[in-house]
Amino acid sequence: MGRFVAYLDADDLWSEDKLLHQLQFMRQTDAAFCFGNYEFADENGRGTGKIVHVPAALTYRKALRNTTIFTSTVILDTQQIPRSEIRMPAIRSEDTALWWQLLRSGYTAYGFQETCVLYRRPSKSLSSNKLSAVKRIWDLYRKSEKLGVLYSCYNFFFWAFRAVRRRV
DSSP, X not given: OOSEEEOOXXXXXXXXXXXXXXXXXXXXXXXXXXXXXXXXXOXXXXXXXXXXXXXXXXXXXXXXXXXXXXGGGOEEETTTSOGGGOOOOSSTTHHHXXXXXXXXXXXXXXXXXXXXXXXXXXXXXXXXXXHHHHHHHHHIIIIISOOOHHXXXXXXXXXXXXXXXXXX
């Protein structure tokens, strides 16, 4: 196995130089956990021009309110994060649960500012069902992270606001 773990969902697309540029960024910043900008695309993989810009860095507390870590943009460095910590839990939204788990452990996620991923969203995808997404995020706050009701509501408000803003 190699040093880096990169994720690519089956329906998303990487630019041909994504790995080269993002790994250069990770080496320059000594990032253990990196994620990046992405562009929405139609079912045929044509970019819509709507780009989600990520923050320069996310800690655990910030990530609870800002779920812009998109799986197909993530790269993890196994020289800094032990492979034993890179296990997606067997729950819905397992990717977000893993990112929060790593951040809760003290890692910081660094935002790569180039847009090298197209997020293809078929009309019938899991992420297109808004009620399902609401339930998944709420369950992550309450069941996975075991946050109190008020703190879950606080984070949920910011999550919902950003989720709507990303799509407008």
